[in-house]
Each structure stands twice: as C-alpha cells, then as structure tokens.
Amino acid sequence: MPGFLKYQYHIIMEKGISGIYNYEKVTNNKDQPLTFGATSTVYRFNPRTMNQATNSVQQGILSNNDELMNSRLVQDTTWQLADSTYYTKYDYAGYIRNSPYVRVFGNGCGAWLISASREYHSDCPLKQDLLVHQDALIANYMTEGHFATPAVTAPVGWSKIYGPWLLYFNEGMDDEMRADAIRQSKMEQDHWPYKWMNETCYPLKRGELRGQIASPIRSMVVLSSSLTEEFDRQTFGFSYPTETNVNGDFKPNRIRPGTYKLTTYPIEGYGIGFQSEKLINITQGKNRVTVDLSVPTEVKWSIGETNRRSGSYQYCNEERSYIWHTLPPADLQFEIGKCEIHTDWYYAQTKPGAWTIRYKDSLNGKNRVLRIGIAAPSYNKGSPILAVDVNDNLINEFHYRNDQSIYRSAPQSGNFHSENIIIPGDLVTEGDNLISLTIRQGSVMYDSINLSDNQF
Structure with a gap:
C-alpha cells in the first residue's frame, strides 16, 4: 500500500470576528510520491433556513432534495424540473480567483466563505x-477535477498550506449583509498574510513585483512556483495571476519569496496560443522584470479576439445553466464581412455537424495559416473530435481530452488548446473559399479563429 498523506485541519477564532478561520496543511511524509485527486472543505447549513445562494456573479433560490428526487435526472447531479427548466449543482460554479466571497443565506441569516x-x-x-449548491452547501475546492484539473x-x-480563509456569519436584510461581507472581505485582503499564522511554510514577509510586458496588446501574467508543470495545469505550487494595463505594466504583490515561472499570454488581438515564459526569483521587498511577448498584429480576417475564453459570442455572457449548450445549431453558415460574431457565432459547437466559414481570398502563391483557439473541448461519453476541411479537402482531425x-x-472556458494549421497555397481559390469545422463527437468551445498568409 502506498500510504496516505498527513492531513491537518486548523480552526482559529479571533476576538471580534463573527466567524472562524480555517486552513489545511497537507504533507507527504512517506518515502515515495503520493497522488490524490482532490482536497476540499465543505460546509453544510440548514436548507430550510438558508435556501438562497450566490457565487459573486449570480444569485438565486436553491432547489431542495425533495424537489430533485421527483425530477428527471439528465446527467450527473442535473435535473429537469417540473416547469421544464433545469437545475444542476454546476449552476453556481465559478472562477475561483474571481470569487473573493460566496454565500448561502435566507431568513435574515448569511454564511459566507471569504x-x-x-x-x-x-x-x-x-x-x-463548485462554490455553492443545493442543500445550502458552501465548498472550497483547493484542487478538484470537476472541470478537468489534474490530480x-x-x-x-x-508540504503545502491551503488557506487560510474565513467562514463568516452575519444577520440582517440582504443588502445589509452583502455590504457588511464586502467590507469584511476588503479587511481580510488588507490583513493578508495573516500575522497570527505560525507555520514555517507560510512566510509572513512577502515580495512585490513591478514588471512590463513588451507587447502591442494587453496580456495575462501568471507567476507559478511549480516549475515542472505547465502554468495552466499546476497542482502542487502557488500561483499569482494578474493582467497588464494598456501600457503593459503589471504589479502583483504579497508573493511568497522563491523561484517562479512567469508566463504571459495575450488577452486581446490575434496571437492565438502565443505565450512567453521566463524564470525569475522573487525576494522579500521589491522586484522588477521585463518580458517580451511577440504576437501577430495583422490577419486576413478574424472571428473574435483571443483571450482563451469565448467572450464575444452568442450565449457566452448568460448566467450558468445546462440549457445553453442545447441551443446552438448543428450546422451553421458564417460569412466573413457580413455575419456578426455576437449573434451569428455561438459560444460552443455542441452537436455533430459542420460550421462553415465563407470568405474571399486571392491567389498569390502563398500558403495560409489558420489559427484556431479552443476555449474548451467536452464530451460526456468519450473524447471530443474536431475535423477541419478547406474547400472540401480534409486538412486535419483533432482529438481532445474531455474537460x-x-x-x-x-x-466561457475550460482547458485551452490551440491549433496552427498550414493551408497549402494550391488549395486556395480565387474568390469564395470555405473552411468547415466539423464536430465528429462531443463539443468544442471557440476562443478565436483567424487566417493569415504568414507563419509569423
């Protein structure tokens, strides 16, 4: 038997704070590597008292177990209710790092994870x-594979410290409780790192970084202490993401001292899949760095701009719901220069069929470069398969891991992939050209698609 990790769960109460602080310390004290799929803390409250929830983005009334037991199960923890609407525990999932607080509440009482x-x-x-769902449940998943995070x-x-975080309680009217929790959230951020922590692997003295990305577009910057993993698949390190401003400047702070892999990628423009990496050392106090990120600035045409999310298309900005992936058409015709991405291109291609892009081109003897950004590939029965045809010629077929x-x-997103496809010049026709994106099985969410006549 490989053995088990040493797991410690800590509870701290501070005078004057209406709540309890928690953190976890996990250690591999065995003589071999150990693998685990998830670590989380779950808090469950009385669903008859607290029957509402928010994930910082959307708010609503939670379904209860009695209602769900009498509803049709559609897939894992997803039901079609008596009124033909859907409920799933994933309705109130969200982006972890964009959720400074989540809560369940009702009848003048609120419980918050800050x-x-x-x-x-x-x-x-x-x-x-997952952040909140039925049964008045608040979850803090430090790592978990619900959306394909690796083990x-x-x-x-x-050894790693997860946390601390605050489980906070208040009473009053809804607006009063929210305003109070936002004040408390700001106070907690101001106090980070917590001075009362007494752990050798929780440094109280931190570093700050002032940097600039030499690039014509805004970028995401990610500091990851896990040097052997991809920055977007890191599991056992610490991560500090931030966005550059219009001048390319960024300034994350309160960073644990140590060696980091700095990764930057574009969050606008045409550089699908482009990124730059650099190792840097963060010391206590102030640190500085400059990084180059070269990206294409001109293309023949583009459907959206790249940011690793489907942030511009039909349904992408709706509140989370099972219903949206059932609505996009199986087959679609999109003409460059005439169709609108906000209404005529959907956030995901979810059914077997072909989405065809029609565009004008002229013969010049050059190859073309088709770049496709995949914001998420998903399938609940196997692996997603996407085939790419140009003017009725199969160029490639891509198989993805289900996220x-x-x-x-x-x-808007799952696990990002990018494809850089060379279209031979002899396949280009004068006038109308067709690119067909055919789903063989599963679903694909698009970040951006563009065409150019240079490899860059």
Missing part, C-alpha cells in the same frame, strides 16, 4: 469549480 487570497488553488486564472502528485517531503466544462454549464 478568501483574502487564492494563491494556494490549483490550475490557472481560468480555474473554475496532484506530491513528491517526497512536499467536462461545456455540459457542466461553463459558458
């Missing part, structure tokens, strides 16, 4: 997971 920092969570800026393989001697995001109500 996180001063999300540095300890797995994955990347687009990491999402943690902890090396010998590895579970689309059918679990994610409207």
Whole structure:
C-alpha cells in the first residue's frame, strides 16, 4: 500500500470576528510520491433556513432534495424540473480567483466563505469549480477535477498550506449583509498574510513585483512556483495571476519569496496560443522584470479576439445553466464581412455537424495559416473530435481530452488548446473559399479563429 498523506485541519477564532478561520496543511511524509485527486472543505447549513445562494456573479433560490428526487435526472447531479427548466449543482460554479466571497443565506441569516487570497488553488486564472449548491452547501475546492484539473502528485517531503480563509456569519436584510461581507472581505485582503499564522511554510514577509510586458496588446501574467508543470495545469505550487494595463505594466504583490515561472499570454488581438515564459526569483521587498511577448498584429480576417475564453459570442455572457449548450445549431453558415460574431457565432459547437466559414481570398502563391483557439473541448461519453476541411479537402482531425466544462454549464472556458494549421497555397481559390469545422463527437468551445498568409 502506498500510504496516505498527513492531513491537518486548523480552526482559529479571533476576538471580534463573527466567524472562524480555517486552513489545511497537507504533507507527504512517506518515502515515495503520493497522488490524490482532490482536497476540499465543505460546509453544510440548514436548507430550510438558508435556501438562497450566490457565487459573486449570480444569485438565486436553491432547489431542495425533495424537489430533485421527483425530477428527471439528465446527467450527473442535473435535473429537469417540473416547469421544464433545469437545475444542476454546476449552476453556481465559478472562477475561483474571481470569487473573493460566496454565500448561502435566507431568513435574515448569511454564511459566507471569504478568501483574502487564492494563491494556494490549483490550475490557472481560468480555474473554475463548485462554490455553492443545493442543500445550502458552501465548498472550497483547493484542487478538484470537476472541470478537468489534474490530480496532484506530491513528491517526497512536499508540504503545502491551503488557506487560510474565513467562514463568516452575519444577520440582517440582504443588502445589509452583502455590504457588511464586502467590507469584511476588503479587511481580510488588507490583513493578508495573516500575522497570527505560525507555520514555517507560510512566510509572513512577502515580495512585490513591478514588471512590463513588451507587447502591442494587453496580456495575462501568471507567476507559478511549480516549475515542472505547465502554468495552466499546476497542482502542487502557488500561483499569482494578474493582467497588464494598456501600457503593459503589471504589479502583483504579497508573493511568497522563491523561484517562479512567469508566463504571459495575450488577452486581446490575434496571437492565438502565443505565450512567453521566463524564470525569475522573487525576494522579500521589491522586484522588477521585463518580458517580451511577440504576437501577430495583422490577419486576413478574424472571428473574435483571443483571450482563451469565448467572450464575444452568442450565449457566452448568460448566467450558468445546462440549457445553453442545447441551443446552438448543428450546422451553421458564417460569412466573413457580413455575419456578426455576437449573434451569428455561438459560444460552443455542441452537436455533430459542420460550421462553415465563407470568405474571399486571392491567389498569390502563398500558403495560409489558420489559427484556431479552443476555449474548451467536452464530451460526456468519450473524447471530443474536431475535423477541419478547406474547400472540401480534409486538412486535419483533432482529438481532445474531455474537460467536462461545456455540459457542466461553463459558458466561457475550460482547458485551452490551440491549433496552427498550414493551408497549402494550391488549395486556395480565387474568390469564395470555405473552411468547415466539423464536430465528429462531443463539443468544442471557440476562443478565436483567424487566417493569415504568414507563419509569423
């Protein structure tokens, strides 16, 4: 038997705070690497008293078990209710690092999970997971595979602090409780790192970084202490994401001292799949860095701009719901220069069929470069398969690992992939050209698609 990790759960009460602080310390004290799929803390309250919830983005009344037991099960923890609407526990999932607080509440009582920092969570800026759902449940998933985050393989001697976070309680009218919790959330952020922590692997003295990305477009910057993992698949380190401003400047602070992999990628423009990496050392106090990120600035045409999310298309900005992935058409015709991405291109291609892009081109003897950004590939029965044809010629067929995001109500992202496809010049025709994106099985969510006549 490989053995088990050493797991410690801490509860701290501070005078004058209406709540309890919690953190977890996990250690591999065995003589071999150990793998675990999830670590989380779940708080369950009385659903008859607290029957409403918010994930910081959307708010609503939670279904109860009696109602769900009498409803039709559609897929895992997803039901069609008596009024033909759907409820799933993934309705109130969300982006971990964009959720400083979540809560369940009702009858003048509120319970909040307030996180001063999300540095300890797995994955990347687009990491999402369950936050609140039926049974008045609040969840804090430090790492979990609901949206295809990989398992943690902890090396010998590895130890990590998850947290601390605050489970906060208040009373009053809804608006009063929300305003009070927002004040408390800001106070917790101001106090991070907590001075009352007494753990050798929780440094109180932190570093700050002032940097600039030499690039013509805004970028995401991610500092990851896990040097052997991809920044968007990291599981056993600490992660600090931030966005640059219009001048390319960024300034994350309160960073644990140590060596980091700095990764930057565009969040606008045409650089689908482009990124830059650099190792840097963060010391206590002030640190500085400059990074180059080269991206294409001109293309023949583009459907959306790249940010690793389906942030511009039909249904992408709706509240999470199982219903959205059932609505896009199986077949679609999209003409460059005439159709609108906000209404005529959908957030995900969810049914077997072909989405065809029609565009004008001229012969010049050059190859073309088709770049496709996949914001999420999902399938609840196998692996998603996408075929790409140009003027009725099959160019390639791509098989993806299921990230579970689309059918679990994610409207904008899952695991990102990018394809850089060379179209031979002899396949280009004068005038009308057709690119067909055919779903063989599963679903694909698009970040952006563009065409150029240079490899860059």
